[in-house]
Amino acid sequence: MRNTTLCHIEQDGKYLMLHRVKKENDLNHDKWVGIGGKFEDKESPEECNLRETLEETGLTLNSYRYCGIVTFVSDIWETEYMHIFYSDDFSGELKSCDEGELCWVKINDVYNLPIWEGDKIFLRLIEENSPFFSLKLEYNGDTLVNAVLNGEKL
DSSP, X not given: OEEEEEEEEEXXXXXXXXXXXXXXXXXXXXXXXOEEEEOOTTOOHHXXXXXXXXXXXXXXXXXXXXXXXXXXXXXXXXOEEEEEEEEEEEESOOOOBTTBEEEEEEHHHHTTSSOOHHHHHHHHHHHTTOOSEEEEEEEETTEEEEEEETTEEO
């Protein structure tokens, strides 16, 4: 299993999204995702979030909200614990990313992009400013087959 972070960065009613088109053997290939990546040894979720955001975007998060944790279970990929963050307070200049194309996308338009079905659930939780959540998402291939929020099946 692996630990990762994912941060949805907002500005002017848009999220900074990464269209994953550059890496080989990428489980997110051609999907649109927030900003994040894998933990390094001895990193906390907060440290990973700050580092990955800076590495992928050139932006420094001045403040952020730790929103929840998503447990991804797949019949293909290893189990992943994704720590979800949100920020609308950052500084720096956006740079190009070696994992894909960065683009500011209107929040409502994000739902029409090729994103993981389960991402729609935690995006709504972020937008509703929900309390810290635990979301379990189970996939067969690219198909979401089960979702459990704070122990309750959705």
